[in-house]
Amino acid sequence: xxxxxxIDLTGIWVAALLTLCVFSFLIxxxxxxxxxxxxxxxxxxxxxIVLTYQNGIKPKIEKPLIKYVHNLxxxxxxxxxxxxTEINHFIKSNKPTNETQLAACAAIPFNExxxxxxxxxxxxxxxxxxxxxxxxxxxxxxxxxxxxLNMKNIFALxxxxxxxxxxxxxxxxxxxxxxxxxxxxLFLGLLFLSRFSPKHxxxxxxxxxxxxxxxxxxxxxxxxQTQILGQIQASIIPIVHTVSGTIDWSKSIGNISxxxxxxxxxxxxxxxxxxxxxxxxxxTKVGIAYLMIGFGASFAFTIMARVSLLIGRVEFLKEEWxxxxxxxxxx
Amino acid sequence: MNDKQNKESSTFxxxxxxxxxxxxxxxxxxxxxxxxxxxxxxxxxxxLNVSSATKGLFDSVEAIPKKRQKTIAEVEEKLKxxxxxxxxxxxxxxxTYLTRLKLNTNGVLLICFDFDPSxxxxxxPMAISLLRQAFKNGIKVIGNVGYNVISxxxxxxxxxxxxxxxxxxFQPKKAGKDYVFLGFRPNAFMVYMQMGExxxxxxxxxYAGNDLNTLPIMKGVHDYAEIEDVVLLSGxxxxxxxxxxVGKTKFGKDVGLGMTAVSAADYYPYIxxxxxxxxxxxxxxxxxxxxxxKSLGSGVKGMRSQLYAHSLAILLIxxxxxxxxxxxxxxxxx
Amino acid sequence: MRSKLxxxxxxxxxxxLLLQFFSPWDPIEKDMLEWVGNSTQVVGVFALAIGIASLVxxxxxxxxxxxxxxxxxxxxxxCVVVVATIGLIPANNIKxxxxxxxxxxxxxxxxxxxxxxHTLFGFQTDSSFTNTIVAGKKIPVNxxxxxxxxxxxxxxxxxxxxxxxxxxxxxxxxxxxxxxxxKSWEAGLLLVAAIIVLLGQVPMEQIxxxxxxxxxxxxxxxxxxxxxxxxxxxxPNTAAKRGIIIGIALGxxxxxxxxxxxxxxxxxxxxx
Numbered sequence: 001x002x003x004x005x006x007i008d009l010t011g012i013w014v015a016a017l018l019t020l021c022v023f024s025f026l027i028x029x030x031x032x033x034x035x036x037x038x039x040x041x042x043x044x045x046x047x048x049i050v051l052t053y054q055n056g057i058k059p060k061i062e063k064p065l066i067k068y069v070h071n072l073x074x075x076x077x078x079x080x081x082x083x084x085t086e087i088n089h090f091i092k093s094n095k096p097t098n099e100t101q102l103a104a105c106a107a108i109p110f111n112e113x114x115x116x117x118x119x120x121x122x123x124x125x126x127x128x129x130x131x132x133x134x135x136x137x138x139x140x141x142x143x144x145x146x147x148x149l150n151m152k153n154i155f156a157l158x159x160x161x162x163x164x165x166x167x168x169x170x171x172x173x174x175x176x177x178x179x180x181x182x183x184x185x186l187f188l189g190l191l192f193l194s195r196f197s198p199k200h201x202x203x204x205x206x207x208x209x210x211x212x213x214x215x216x217x218x219x220x221x222x223x224x225q226t227q228i229l230g231q232i233q234a235s236i237i238p239i240v241h242t243v244s245g246t247i248d249w250s251k252s253i254g255n256i257s258x259x260x261x262x263x264x265x266x267x268x269x270x271x272x273x274x275x276x277x278x279x280x281x282x283x284t285k286v287g288i289a290y291l292m293i294g295f296g297a298s299f300a301f302t303i304m305a306r307v308s309l310l311i312g313r314v315e316f317l318k319e320e321w322x323x324x325x326x327x328x329x330x331x
Numbered sequence: 332m333n334d335k336q337n338k339e340s341s342t343f344x345x346x347x348x349x350x351x352x353x354x355x356x357x358x359x360x361x362x363x364x365x366x367x368x369x370x371x372x373x374x375x376x377x378x379l380n381v382s383s384a385t386k387g388l389f390d391s392v393e394a395i396p397k398k399r400q401k402t403i404a405e406v407e408e409k410l411k412x413x414x415x416x417x418x419x420x421x422x423x424x425x426x427t428y429l430t431r432l433k434l435n436t437n438g439v440l441l442i443c444f445d446f447d448p449s450x451x452x453x454x455x456p457m458a459i460s461l462l463r464q465a466f467k468n469g470i471k472v473i474g475n476v477g478y479n480v481i482s483x484x485x486x487x488x489x490x491x492x493x494x495x496x497x498x499x500x501f502q503p504k505k506a507g508k509d510y511v512f513l514g515f516r517p518n519a520f521m522v523y524m525q526m527g528e529x530x531x532x533x534x535x536x537x538y539a540g541n542d543l544n545t546l547p548i549m550k551g552v553h554d555y556a557e558i559e560d561v562v563l564l565s566g567x568x569x570x571x572x573x574x575x576x577v578g579k580t581k582f583g584k585d586v587g588l589g590m591t592a593v594s595a596a597d598y599y600p601y602i603x604x605x606x607x608x609x610x611x612x613x614x615x616x617x618x619x620x621x622x623x624x625k626s627l628g629s630g631v632k633g634m635r636s637q638l639y640a641h642s643l644a645i646l647l648i649x650x651x652x653x654x655x656x657x658x659x660x661x662x663x664x665x
Numbered sequence: 666m667r668s669k670l671x672x673x674x675x676x677x678x679x680x681x682l683l684l685q686f687f688s689p690w691d692p693i694e695k696d697m698l699e700w701v702g703n704s705t706q707v708v709g710v711f712a713l714a715i716g717i718a719s720l721v722x723x724x725x726x727x728x729x730x731x732x733x734x735x736x737x738x739x740x741x742x743x744c745v746v747v748v749a750t751i752g753l754i755p756a757n758n759i760k761x762x763x764x765x766x767x768x769x770x771x772x773x774x775x776x777x778x779x780x781x782x783h784t785l786f787g788f789q790t791d792s793s794f795t796n797t798i799v800a801g802k803k804i805p806v807n808x809x810x811x812x813x814x815x816x817x818x819x820x821x822x823x824x825x826x827x828x829x830x831x832x833x834x835x836x837x838x839x840x841x842x843x844x845x846x847x848k849s850w851e852a853g854l855l856l857v858a859a860i861i862v863l864l865g866q867v868p869m870e871q872i873x874x875x876x877x878x879x880x881x882x883x884x885x886x887x888x889x890x891x892x893x894x895x896x897x898x899x900x901p902n903t904a905a906k907r908g909i910i911i912g913i914a915l916g917x918x919x920x921x922x923x924x925x926x927x928x929x930x931x932x933x934x935x936x937x
Binding site for chain 3: 362488528645
């Protein structure tokens with residue numbers, strides 16, 4: 001890896017020095033390590049702030065509210081009129097002879113104004129039903145009336161409004177409700193900040209309870225399906241596995257060991273039962289044996305994981321720092 | 332009290348520590364460092380056997396274009412039947428769906444980059460291989476981050492770099508057309524559920540702040556119905572469960588996993604139950620994937636260091652146990 | 666208000682969302698997802714913010730009271746301010762242009778050129794493609810504008826985060842020597858399984874001189890230990906982990922029901 005620019009080269013040197021400072025902890029806890037620790041925490045919190053703003057506050061709170069305020073000034077009928085004019089224009093220039101062609105003419109301005117997105121969900125081009133309507137403008141107005149406006153459609157409307165008319169007013173009920181809901185959520189979120197006052201810390205229970213209730217209610221049936229039903233279903237397997245009439249011994253033994261293991265481990269976790277007789281003590285021992293083998297595998301995997309992290313750092317020091325610097329200066 | 336203790340401790344003569352007992356830590360640390368470094372100086376290609384868990388994920392991703400063709404054929408079939416029955420509403424629905432499906436004929440892969448720099452050495456090679464495989468096959472890629480906001484920048488850099496690799500195998504890919512990185516939104520579980528309704532309403536903009544409405548790739552992707560596979564590369568425990576709940580159980584998508592080795596062993600039951608298509612377990616999984624893709628990178632390169640480090644670990648375990656048994660034997664004799 | 670209302674909120678939210686799962690009417694579920702999803706995202710932003718704010722609060726207190734190590738807290742806060750400022754201020758025109766650099770691709774061929782510009786402020790890396798003709802060949806040039814925000818991420822945050830965790834490699838080696846000892850039959854079993862998986866994880870036969878001897882030949886075309894490793898992972902490990910998964914899920918289910926019905930109240934901060 002050759003650093004592209006001198007700024008990158010400086011960066012690689014800074015990174016290498018920081019890496020060595022952190023490694024110095026292996027010898028002894030020292031000043032340099034503490035310094036890098038402080039920088040680490042500071043930089044990651046700084047990142048947290050910027051990224052939370054860019055990925056949370058900006059798209060989810062700032063943008064919708066600004067858009068709402070902006071769109072209050074815009075008028076809905078203007079968009080309808082624009083579309084009707086556009087459709088008439090297309091009909092004039094293309095002179096459709098049958099119904100399909102007429103629908104196609106109507107579709108183009110719809111798509112161009114962004115109403116195509118709206119039509120995907122609630123009404124499609126053919127639903128304009130131009131043949132049975134008295135004229136184009138009634139058809140369009142009826143189509144718009146019949147469409148239920150949800151969030152996505154409203155955004156589509158806004159986009160077209162921005163494009164075609166500056167005096168478009170989206171004062172639909174769901175729109176207002178939507179913004180009220182966002183503001184309500186915002187208020188709930190702000191209640192979290194009460195944590196900083198010991199006296200009022202209890203207020204933060206409301207948003208917590210709200211988030212927890214929603215999360216738990218939504219996840220419960222899915223968790224049950226995935227982790228209990230799915231896993232139990234996969235454990236119901238044939239003890240004697242046959243392949244075209246003959247017994248597949250290795251697979252059968254594997255299946256038996258799997259079933260015995262699952263049952264014994266579950267039995268071991270069953271604490272509300274006294275396990276004193278020989279059978280249950282034996283089954284518990286088998287369960288422990290299975291668990292130990294499982295933990296052994298996990299331990300071996302852990303060694304690989306930790307070494308991988310070290311490999312990443314050593315590779316950086318060797319390839320990017322030493323070799324990169326040498327290559328940058330043309331060696 | 333304190334004085335008494337001091338007196339006691341001053342009269343107590345600790346047994347003499349041998350050189351090894353004093354310095355074994357330093358020796359082990361240096362040995363570990365050398366083992367890792369030593370592996371980097373060899374350029375001999377390393378042949379690895381590809382396990383079935385890795386192969387499962389590879390095949391699933393490789394088959395995305397075929398899956399898309401199959402879906403298109405199925406929808407066309409349904410459309411014919413609906414036209415026979417003259418079910419207008421259904422015809423409309425199917426037609427829009429078909430138009431969307433035909434916009435990305437090679438299929439769409441959703442990759443979830445849930446790792447930060449501390450687990451990147453294991454998961455970044457997987458991400459690179461997956462992206463290369465997808466771009467090589469003309470599969471469109473949607474990327475996102477679910478757990479930690481800090482992962483977003485890392486993921487963005489990886490996608491940008493791989494998309495701009497140009498070679499005979501594929502031309503540089505364009506943001507917004509061939510791939511889109513959605514970034515992070517808080518509360519992963521709810522976001523993923525909402526994506527099942529509409530990706531647009533869950534994310535609204537991509538990581539760079541572009542309106543999703545305006546991106547060509549999103550014209551063909553409305554929700555999970557237009558996504559073939561989901562692959563989660565996770566350094567966090569708990570995320571795979573969320574994806575299995577939402578992706579597999581709720582929306583019936585093929586979910587693949589790439590995990591750090593620490594937690595990889597915990598997800599083997601899901602392979603047997605076929606709730607995931609495959610599992611890449613740590614650096615070894617990444618290396619196997621690179622071998623299967625025939626595009627070697629830092630995964631295979633790291634395996635040689637792993638070879639020496641593993642040998643060292645086994646040696647240390649054996650030495651430790653021999654020492655333990657000798658001391659036990661001596662105690663018994665006394 | 667303090668102790669009655671939160672469980673009530675939790676109950677209503679939990680029950681409504683639980684029931685919508687079983688509702689046969691599609692639009693209910695769709696609208697619900699859209700509204701609830703967006704709302705939880707908005708509230709979730711503040712859950713993130715509270716973590717950041719409490720950290721800043723803590724370090725601020727440390728500096729105020731001149732507690733031991735307050736100098737480090739000062740450095741921490743300084744870093745917070747610098748990185749946040751650089752990222753939040755919109756991109757500007759303070760640019761440092763660098764020469765075009767050739768890059769080799771994955772196959773070792775030089776067919777991509779990169780032109781990098783560094784800007785001080787801003788958040789998003791801009792990158793665009795143009796084509797130039799070099800030596801009669803059309804070659805893409807990647808024009809990148811990298812803000813300093815990215816520089817801080819790549820050269821300060823990444824190395825610090827990665828290196829801090831890589832220290833664990835040394836500790837686990839030390840633990841392998843000190844802690845993994847056959848003190849009972851359970852520990853023995855764990856150890857044997859661990860060693861088999863360790864041997865199967867890497868191609869042992871490729872160690873010079875002794876490798877072939879350690880690897881113990883092959884079974885069904887793959888090395889013995891790799892085969893044993895796959896058996897351990899696929900059967901005993903799967904059985905043990907499945908037992909744990911089902912156990913945890915059952916416990917989780919019970920806790921979920923308790924939370925919805927207000928028997929368990931984790932949101933009360935231990936005062937419920």
